[in-house]
Amino acid sequence: MIEASSRTPAARAAEGATPLEDNRRITEGYIQLAQAFQALLDPDFQPGGTSGIRPNWFAFAPHASQAAGKGMLSAALARRMLDVARGGPLLSVVEAFERVGLTGTPRPLVERLSLELVARGLPTGAAATLGALTTGMNGEALADPRTLITTASRFAALYWSAPGLLPLDKAETVVRTLERTLHGGNVAIFADIGGAANAYLEWRQPAGEMRPERVLAEFALAGARLEEARLAYDHARAHLYDTPRPHAFDALFPGMDGRSLVVAAFALYELARRTEGRTEREALIAVANNYLAWREQHDSVQGAFTPAEAYEDEVSRPEVMRTMTPMLVVHFGTLKWTLADYAYAQADRDGNPLTSQPAEYGWATFWDRWPPILDSFEKGYGEPTALWVMPEPLEDPTAG
Numbered sequence: 001m002i003e004a005s006s007r008t009p010a011a012r013a014a015e016g017a018t019p020l021e022d023n024r025r026i027t028e029g030y031i032q033l034a035q036a037f038q039a040l041l042d043p044d045f046q047p048g049g050t051s052g053i054r055p056n057w058f059a060f061a062p063h064a065s066q067a068a069g070k071g072m073l074s075a076a077l078a079r080r081m082l083d084v085a086r087g088g089p090l091l092s093v094v095e096a097f098e099r100v101g102l103t104g105t106p107r108p109l110v111e112r113l114s115l116e117l118v119a120r121g122l123p124t125g126a127a128a129t130l131g132a133l134t135t136g137m138n139g140e141a142l143a144d145p146r147t148l149i150t151t152a153s154r155f156a157a158l159y160w161s162a163p164g165l166l167p168l169d170k171a172e173t174v175v176r177t178l179e180r181t182l183h184g185g186n187v188a189i190f191a192d193i194g195g196a197a198n199a200y201l202e203w204r205q206p207a208g209e210m211r212p213e214r215v216l217a218e219f220a221l222a223g224a225r226l227e228e229a230r231l232a233y234d235h236a237r238a239h240l241y242d243t244p245r246p247h248a249f250d251a252l253f254p255g256m257d258g259r260s261l262v263v264a265a266f267a268l269y270e271l272a273r274r275t276e277g278r279t280e281r282e283a284l285i286a287v288a289n290n291y292l293a294w295r296e297q298h299d300s301v302q303g304a305f306t307p308a309e310a311y312e313d314e315v316s317r318p319e320v321m322r323t324m325t326p327m328l329v330v331h332f333g334t335l336k337w338t339l340a341d342y343a344y345a346q347a348d349r350d351g352n353p354l355t356s357q358p359a360e361y362g363w364a365t366f367w368d369r370w371p372p373i374l375d376s377f378e379k380g381y382g383e384p385t386a387l388w389v390m391p392e393p394l395e396d397p398t399a400g
Helices: 007-013 020-043 057-086 093-100 104-117 124-132 139-143 145-161 167-204 212-218 226-238 258-273 278-300 317-327 339-344 366-382 384-388
Strands: 329-332 335-338
Touching: 007 329, 020 057, 020 167, 020 258, 057 093, 057 124, 057 167, 057 278, 057 317, 057 329, 057 366, 057 384, 093 104, 093 124, 093 278, 104 124, 104 139, 104 145, 124 145, 124 167, 124 278, 139 317, 139 339, 145 317, 167 258, 167 278, 167 317, 212 258, 226 258, 226 278, 258 278, 278 366, 317 339, 329 366, 335 339, 335 366, 366 384
Parallel strands: none
Antiparallel strands: 329 335
């Protein structure tokens, strides 16, 4: 278990940890949990190996955490750009990226975005800083000129709305907002879902013969209610083969605490472990995954995206996330999922041909991100072994 990762961002920062260092510990913690739960579901699975059985929620989590980490890595590069810009005048966007050492595939698209920002009145250093925030994203999304123009327009609006008088201070505010949002969400999810999972594995280890009924009756998770967990568990069993599978849990279980869904998910995993038929076992896993994902997205992370009170030294978190949304990408091992691919496959939400479909989503809005997340699960279910190629650690260029 990685206890340090579940402490608050403020506590970790007081110990000298950077967001990227937290992210590394969290990703490693998810990998351990993914292997522990898959070993329950697949008797042939060995830690470090692969499994052809439908992956548990924790097998998706390291890859999602790594995607957040790449956003934090981009923020670290943007801070380096700020240091360069404060060290002397930058005559061009090209010079800015040469001075921070950015090379490779992302650079032409990042430069195009930065030039669009210059055209909107941003000084070169500020424009290059905001462009650098996209280096860890799906830059190919910017090949659609509609997405490029919309992204530049949204970045410019964030810049002009930022507190501060100096251009680089305004740009730093946008960087700070993105970094805090990603870091806060990363920590909140792991503290909640990861904490529950660690508690569950500790509880079940000496518990002897494990049946779903024991989980529902005996596993105590603060905030969960026995009768709610039982209701969710029974509903899953009765609707295993629904199309689409159960996912709108606010309508199905009005007022239910999301932690009751977590307990039901663990009970469903135990039932799947005891189920011989592969089709039924994988159906049970999929509904359990949806329960955990709902708690993750509907409850755990939402506060990071839309805090109860705005911070004076930030810009709008929802607007920052809306700006980044068209470029979202997650590599589930060898499998790549992008918001752009998902959006282009859907109906045009606003009916306006001048706006691209990816730009019509905002990741801070739950119902904008929930269907894409379910879509990413389905893609992972289609290639289950791909997810067991776990992400490599991200190195923090600003640490020590």
